[in-house]
Amino acid sequence: xxxQKKTAYSTFFLALCSLFITFSLVLYPEIAFKASVDGLQxxxxxxxxxxxxxxxxxxxxxxxxxxHFLGVLLEPIMRPLxxxxxxxxxxxxxxxxxxxxxxxVLTAKLRKQKLCSKTEGERLMGFVNTADPLxxxxxxxxxxxxxxxxxxxxxxxxxxxxxxxxxxxxxxxPTDKSNSNSKGPAKKSTILLRAVQALExxxxxxxxxFGQLLGDAVHDSMKTQALIGGFIMLFSVIIAMIQETxxxxxxxxxxxxxxxxxxxxxxxxxxxxxxxFEIDLGCQLAGSIAGxxxxxxxxxxxxxxxxxxxxHAQVASIISDTDLSIVPYICARxxxxxxxxxxxxxxxxxxxxxxxxxxxxxIIPVFFQHTPQATPTFWLHRTIVLSRFSLIFVxxxxxxxxxxxxxxxxxxxxxxxxx
Numbered sequence: 001x002x003x004q005k006k007t008a009y010s011t012f013f014l015a016l017c018s019l020f021i022t023f024s025l026v027l028y029p030e031i032a033f034k035a036s037v038d039g040l041q042x043x044x045x046x047x048x049x050x051x052x053x054x055x056x057x058x059x060x061x062x063x064x065x066x067x068h069f070l071g072v073l074l075e076p077i078m079r080p081l082x083x084x085x086x087x088x089x090x091x092x093x094x095x096x097x098x099x100x101x102x103x104x105v106l107t108a109k110l111r112k113q114k115l116c117s118k119t120e121g122e123r124l125m126g127f128v129n130t131a132d133p134l135x136x137x138x139x140x141x142x143x144x145x146x147x148x149x150x151x152x153x154x155x156x157x158x159x160x161x162x163x164x165x166x167x168x169x170x171x172x173x174p175t176d177k178s179n180s181n182s183k184g185p186a187k188k189s190t191i192l193l194r195a196v197q198a199l200e201x202x203x204x205x206x207x208x209x210f211g212q213l214l215g216d217a218v219h220d221s222m223k224t225q226a227l228i229g230g231f232i233m234l235f236s237v238i239i240a241m242i243q244e245t246x247x248x249x250x251x252x253x254x255x256x257x258x259x260x261x262x263x264x265x266x267x268x269x270x271x272x273x274x275x276x277f278e279i280d281l282g283c284q285l286a287g288s289i290a291g292x293x294x295x296x297x298x299x300x301x302x303x304x305x306x307x308x309x310x311x312h313a314q315v316a317s318i319i320s321d322t323d324l325s326i327v328p329y330i331c332a333r334x335x336x337x338x339x340x341x342x343x344x345x346x347x348x349x350x351x352x353x354x355x356x357x358x359x360x361x362x363i364i365p366v367f368f369q370h371t372p373q374a375t376p377t378f379w380l381h382r383t384i385v386l387s388r389f390s391l392i393f394v395x396x397x398x399x400x401x402x403x404x405x406x407x408x409x410x411x412x413x414x415x416x417x418x419x
């Protein structure tokens with residue numbers, strides 16, 4: 001009975017919101033059209049060329065069995081740290097390098113192929129769907145704030161809090177013993193041999209010619225891109241309607257009171273409201289407000305970690321054909337937002353003399369000091385840089401895994417000799 005009441009209330013609330021948006025579209029058609037076009041331009045000029053190559057090649061790698069190969073090799077690192085299978089390292093690397101929502105897309109792919117259990121997928125999705133470094137350095141720090149050096153504090157706060165959330169998610173549903181560890185006699189062989197066997201078995205099970213595999217990857221990636229574009233346009237219109245009707249004014253008053261309590265400027269309230277719905281607009285408003293750079297960094301770090309309802313809706317749609325629940329992901333975003341703001345406060349406050357994160361003398365790669373431009377040259381360089389970033393991350397994890405395995409093997413040999 002209680003569940004039925006909750007369902008009825010949620011349905012009634014969603015119906016009211018839909019009616020509000022519909023009437024707003026009728027009253028302000030020109031503003032709605034402009035907002036829709038703005039969302040389309042953001043998707044076509046920035047999101048589409050940025051994510052499409054990573055969507056395609058990540059699916060090709062899964063089909064070829066490369067992810068299965070990495071999963072076996074990286075299991076000794078990912079399992080004790082995050083309590084997820086080793087294949088989650090590939091998803092984590094791609095998520096850190098490519099940004100929203102590729103982490104959710106690849107997690108859904110792993111779940112469909114039974115490379116992770118339901119609980120493992122929900123743990124993984126809670127910390128792999130992150131912002132990419134070029135967004136934080138180029139679009140936010142340079143384009144929206146005009147302070148390239150702020151990108152270091154924002155990126156460090158984002159990734160530090162991501163790791164903390166990932167370690168915390170390992171305790172999500174700890175009594176659930178289901179996992180995706182490989183079973184059978186292959187366990188007695190060396191880890192490298194098991195990895196090669198996993199690659200061969202995955203390729204044999206897939207059994208699609210490479211041409212078909214590539215075609216399916218392009219087809220699925222285009223469908224996902226169209227979905228993302230639709231959500232970006234939709235939330236661009238919703239935010240415009242909320243601002244035009246003045247519905248955000250009362251929320252801004254309440255949030256400004258809270259900001260005054262914690263020592264932040266009340267002028268940042270509109271940015272938090274916009275960032276609650278859409279990450280780009282929230283960061284842009286926060287960067288344009290005159291005030292202390294330190295406060296802008298804290299608020300922007302919080303907004304990026306939360307990522308906005310637009311990204312959440314994309315994730316919910318992406319995992320709709322799996323058994324993964326969106327609830328743990330939303331809870332992880334709340335925690336991530338709080339931790340990112342706290343990490344940013346520490347980096348620009350007590351730890352600023354040590355890290356020098358807000359100093360303009362700090363050296364930043366040239367490519368990170370430019371606002372993203374919708375040109376083929378820029379996106380070619382972007383793809384190259386982020387591909388290197390993901391390869392470096394996977395390489396570091398492999399080095400750690402190999403070192404860990406060698407140490408454990410050596411200790412076991414020494415122990416057996418004593419016996």
